[in-house]
Amino acid sequence: MTRLVIVVEKASDWSSYYPSVDVMSAMDYLREPVGGDDERTHVINLCRSYKYLGTGYYVSLLAEARGHKVMPSVRTVNDLRRRSLYGVDIEDLNTKLTNFLPAGGRDTTDFGILVYFGETAYPALQDLARQVFESFPCPLLRIEFERDRVWQVSSIKPVGLQTLDDAQEDAFAEELDRFSKKLWRKPRARKLYRYDIAMLVDPAEQMPPSNKKALKAFIAAGKELGIEVDPIGKNDYQRLAEYDGLFIRETTASDNHTYRFSHRAEKEGMVVIDDPTSILRCTNKIFLNDLMVSRKLAVPRTEILYRDDSKGMKEVVAKLGFPLVLKIPDGSFSRGVVKVESEQALEQAASGLFQHSALLLAQEFVPTDFDWRIGVLNREPLYACKYYMSRGHWQIYNHGAKGTAKSGGFETIAVKDAPAEVVKLALKATQPIGDGLYGVDLKQVGNKPVVIEVNDNPSIDAGVEDAHLGDALYLQIMQEFLRRMERKRQGITG
Structure with a gap:
């Protein structure tokens, strides 16, 4: 069974809401006896401030020491103190804000929004709010913008409950209720399973890395080892803190939700396969080629083609000859790969592929x-x-x-x-x-x-990759998860 704890700095901070057994003061939480409770605990830290060595800081710090899942984590608190931004996509922020601000807003030079568990009252800025929450998982944030010719994010700050007005309190309460139900809607059978792994899948994917029978085999192998393997989807991002590990069985890319899931899980201290570093290194063929060449490993002869460089294209033909193979850097399952046998075919294929990438690989045909x-x-x-x-x-x-x-x-x-x-x-x-x-x-x-x-996300299909090892293949992968999770629990790194 999972225990939810909502920590407030002062009892008066919760006075606008219904009393709840889930709510306790920061001092009560800090004084709570350590150990002796096998119940999984999730903590939402709503202290007024997360200032270094302040009360809110210690709530998150000691929550982590006690093995509790806490939001915000100490890492998030530290990240929010930095003044640089922030890894968030703000390319079209100026257009969004210019269109969003009400009539007469042309003279506005600063503006801010509140974000409650990744949600905002302003639909035009919802995607930005989600990105900020994914980068800095914190219950209540204020994003401030300023304009000097163009709009930009000036700060991202945590906000205390005591600063909210009536309407904002209602909005926060609604999102807290929705978030907590989503995160803890499924009681964990702790007596049956030692660990829980989220397995990210997309049932609608046409060419997934594992077929349905293989996914069932992973679940069965986990159960044999005392691990519950729980399939989740891309809409379950907020549930990640519920698990000990993340196993991605959906085709990965560095620019979609699979990478965000992986990155978030790693920040949460979970065991992750595929980890974000592997995703970044494997999903771009240009990076991989340079990596292999720098390690003096044998690869087909390869050249790089650059958009709008006709001279370079002729040089590549002189070096590789025909036929040759053109590849976009991030294709998978043979997609974005074209074999060409003449200069005309090369120009035509390159023109199409350059619509997707500024650089292409040209490789000798083997x-x-x-x-x-x-x-x-x-x-x-x-x-x-x-x-x-x-x-x-x-x-x-x-x-x-x-x-x-x-x-x-x-x-x-x-x-x-x-x-x-x-x-x-x-x-x-x-x-x-x-x-x-x-x-x-x-x-x-x-x-x-x-x-x-x-x-980084190899195919493991029932009837194909398991044709020799059978169920032992799935068991070996789950055993590696178990080994890593045990080391995490024991505080062993490396």
């Missing part, structure tokens, strides 16, 4: 009947697959005109039966990325393997 995929977990090989090219096509996936994709066959074998040089190169390729779960794609011509890419 024809093979199949690609190797070596799964790697915590720097150890996990599984080995051969992915054969789609019939009549040069890629594993052949994306049809109607958006459908056909893939070739596969063969899954024991890691020990895969060529030693392939496995060795796959492990070397993941070394500079991290210790997470990866799928390394390689081609082999003769005895020479080359790295094509490293995937």
Whole structure:
């Protein structure tokens, strides 16, 4: 069962609201006996100030020491003290505010909004409010803007309950109620499970990294180890603090919610696969190519094409010849990859791909009947697959005109039966990325393997990647989660 604690600095700060057994004063919370309670506790710290070494600061600090999930965390409190901004997308802020401010607002040079658990009363600024809350999870914030030719964020500050007027108190109460129900709507069966993992999935995704049967296998493997694996979706961002770990089984990208989930979970001190660093390093093929080359690892000959650089395009053709392969940096499942065999085809394909990226990769064409995929977990090989090219096509996936994709066959074998040089190169390729779960794609011509890419979110489908290990594959991944969560609980780092 989960216990919710709302901490206020003074009893009078809650006088406008109904009495609740969930509310206690800061001093009562700080004096509360430590230990002896297996109940999971979540704390909403509504103290008047989070000033360093002040009462509010100590509520968050001691909450973390006691193993309680607290909002705001000490890290958030420290981040809010910084004067720089802030990692929030404000490119179109000037347009939004100019359109939003009421008639006569042209003379306005400053403006502010309140944000309650990521929500604001101003729909035009809701996306900004959500981004700020995701960057700084804090119950009550004020975002202040100023204009000197253009609008910009001047500050993001925590706000105390005692400063709210009647209408603002009503708005805060509504969002507190909604937020707490969303966050703690599901009691955790602590006697049945030692740990809880959120598994981020998108049931509507056409080509997810794991099929439904595989997702069920992960849940079963977790249960065997005393871990509850709970599927969540992109609308469950606020629920992350409920869990001990995050397992992303949705195609990742550095510019969408999967990265925000990963980053938030890491900031919360959770065990995360895929971690945000791995997402950033793996989802851009240009970065990966430079990383492999800098480590002197074998890759196909590769050049970079720049938009509006026709001279550079001719030089690339001279270096690589035809056929060659064009790739957008962040494509997945063979999307955004085009094989060209003439200068005219190159110009036409590049023109289309440059609509999506200012830089493209041009790579020598390495024809093979199949690609190797070596799964790697915590720097150890996990599984080995051969992915054969789609019939009549040069890629594993052949994306049809109607958006459908056909893939070739596969063969899954024991890691020990895969060529030693392939496995060795796959492990070397993941070394500079991290210790997470990866799928390394390689081609082999003769005895020479080359790295094509490293995937931070490798496919694990029932009937494919588990064809050799069976349920043991899912168990090994859950065992790694368990090992990491145990180390977190014991305070072991590294």
